[in-house]
Each structure stands twice: as C-alpha cells, then as structure tokens.
Amino acid sequence: MVTDPSFWMFLAFVALLGLTGKKSWISLTQKLDARAENIVRDIEEAQLLKEEAQQLLNHAMRLQRDMNERIEEIMIHTKKEIAHLKKEAALEIDQHLKSEEYQLNERIQLSIQQALKEIEEKAIQVALHASKNVMTIHANEQLEHVLFQKAIDKLSQASIAG
DSSP states (O other): OOOOOOHHHHHHHHHHHHHHHHHHHHHHHHHHHHHHHHHHHHHHHHHHHHHHHHHHHHHHHHHHHHHHHHHHHHHHHHHHHHHHHHHHHHHHHHHHHHHHHHHHHHHHHHHHHEEEEEEHHHHHHHHHHHHEEEEHHHHHHHHHHHHHHHHHHHHHHHHHOE
C-alpha cells in the first residue's frame, strides 16, 4: 500500500471535498441562481422604468408642443387685440380732435360775432356822434339865419320908424 503522507492528504482532501463539495456546490449554485434571479428582476424593473420614463418623456413633449401651440394662439390673439386697440385709440383720438376743432370753431365764431357786435356798436356810436355834430352845426346855421333875419327885420323896422 501507499505510505506516502501526501497521497493520504490528497485522498482526505478529495473525500472532504466530496462530502462538503456537494453541499457547497448546491449552496453556491442556489446563491448564484438567486443572484441571477435578482439581476433578471432588476433588468425587468429597469426596462419597466425605462418604458415609463419614455412615456413620461413623450407626455412631456406633447405637453410642450401643446403649450407652444397655446402660446402661439395667445400671441396671435394678443396681436389682433393690439391692432384692434390701436384702431379704437386712433378713432377716439380722431373724435377728440374733431370735438376740439368743433369747440375751437364755435369759440372763433362767437369771438367773431362779439367783435362784429362791438364794431357795430362803435359804428353806431360814431354815426350818432357824427349825426349830432351835423345836426348841431346845421341847427346853429339855421339859428344864425333866423337871428340874422330877425336882426334885419329889426333894422328895417327901425329904419322905417325912424
């Protein structure tokens, strides 16, 4: 028989390995299988999360597109509203200017009428004053003529009586 201790050591190692190896192998394969299942579950979960993230991304892109369309609609509406307000403001300004022009024309007409009335009153006063002067001068001439006639009559009566 073999008396070499290394042979016996090798045989003991193989026996120990045979006895514990199967148990260790089963335990090791179970742990590896469990780890593989965890990895598969993690991969499936990652795939689901990826799909969910893609759906969220698609939804966010749709929302962004809808928001951009809404912003464009608001901008178009705002531009139309601004144009409308400009037209209304222009009409109001035009009406205000016409009203101011009408009021100014009314004031001018009133001023013209007042000026004409004052001129007419002054002309009447001048005409009355001139008429008075003419009448006074004419009356003085007539009075002088009457006095002259009376003086002549008195002289002629005095010459006849004397």
